[in-house]
Amino acid sequence: MATLYNQADKNIRLTWVYITGFLIFVMGVGYVFAGAMNNSVILYVAVIFAVAMSFVSYWWSDKIVLAMSSAKEVTHENGRELYHIVENLCITAGLPTPKIYIITDSAPNAFATGRDPEHGVICLTTGIIEKLEKIELEGVIAHELSHIGNRDILLSTVVVVLVGFVTLLADWFRNWAFWGGRGRDNDREGGQLQMILMILAIVLSILAPIAAVLMQLAISRKREFLADADGALLTRYPEGLASALEKISADPKPLTEANRATAHLFITNPFKGKKVSSLFMTHPSIEDRVKALRGMNL
Numbered sequence: 001m002a003t004l005y006n007q008a009d010k011n012i013r014l015t016w017v018y019i020t021g022f023l024i025f026v027m028g029v030g031y032v033f034a035g036a037m038n039n040s041v042i043l044y045v046a047v048i049f050a051v052a053m054s055f056v057s058y059w060w061s062d063k064i065v066l067a068m069s070s071a072k073e074v075t076h077e078n079g080r081e082l083y084h085i086v087e088n089l090c091i092t093a094g095l096p097t098p099k100i101y102i103i104t105d106s107a108p109n110a111f112a113t114g115r116d117p118e119h120g121v122i123c124l125t126t127g128i129i130e131k132l133e134k135i136e137l138e139g140v141i142a143h144e145l146s147h148i149g150n151r152d153i154l155l156s157t158v159v160v161v162l163v164g165f166v167t168l169l170a171d172w173f174r175n176w177a178f179w180g181g182r183g184r185d186n187d188r189e190g191g192q193l194q195m196i197l198m199i200l201a202i203v204l205s206i207l208a209p210i211a212a213v214l215m216q217l218a219i220s221r222k223r224e225f226l227a228d229a230d231g232a233l234l235t236r237y238p239e240g241l242a243s244a245l246e247k248i249s250a251d252p253k254p255l256t257e258a259n260r261a262t263a264h265l266f267i268t269n270p271f272k273g274k275k276v277s278s279l280f281m282t283h284p285s286i287e288d289r290v291k292a293l294r295g296m297n298l
Helices: 004-037 041-068 080-093 126-131 134-149 152-178 188-235 238-250 286-294
Strands: 072-074 099-103 110-113 121-125
Touching: 004 041, 004 152, 004 188, 041 110, 041 121, 080 099, 080 134, 080 188, 099 126, 110 134, 110 152, 121 126, 121 134, 126 134, 134 152, 134 188, 134 238, 152 188, 188 238, 188 286, 238 286
Parallel strands: 099 121
Antiparallel strands: 072 099, 110 121
């Protein structure tokens, strides 16, 4: 069974695979867009931006996510009880104590971010701190620490930035095509090739963001089950996390600071009252997660 102790290396490798694949993908898309627009500068710009965004996603994705969520840091002095819960669980897990951030929002939720355990961050809403019992809050924090320990956070936060860039690139091309942009190659054979590239570019501009989002969601759903199991192993009390998940999902208030780019980072879907296909769900169903937790034999 995959656990906290054998997933870290795998996720590090996957992160570099995704970044490499992203660079190759953007180069290919840039080539098609450049051909369709008859402007080779587009390819160079796409490659430069892809390299820059890959660099940014590795080093600063956590800061970007925290800024997008309007999170504020909590210190030992102004959050002593919460800090001690996190610190004690970190000692048990053998992890350095991460920074702790708070989102002022009554909707109960939480997420972890950061590129490695030495730069880990746990972010909790004021709602989850107020509405959960201590044993339930410990289950949630253990879940997030598991994401940090197995390097899920690096993979997930990198994907946030990369998916966002693919979407922006596609939107930019569609706007250009909508406003009548076209090349000036009058050569018949060249014009036919350009027309083919134009059609391919339009198709890519529609399908690329969808494919990127589906990849993002598939990664998220798989990692939530693993983090649930590892969190339960850390506290030795699966019922705490199971009960917390039920309370969080039953709360009707949506998280105002969440958006589509960051939704998959949270412990449960931050949007409420929206029914979507299972293919586009950011998280596994709460029923499946709770069933798995209560079926554990520790």
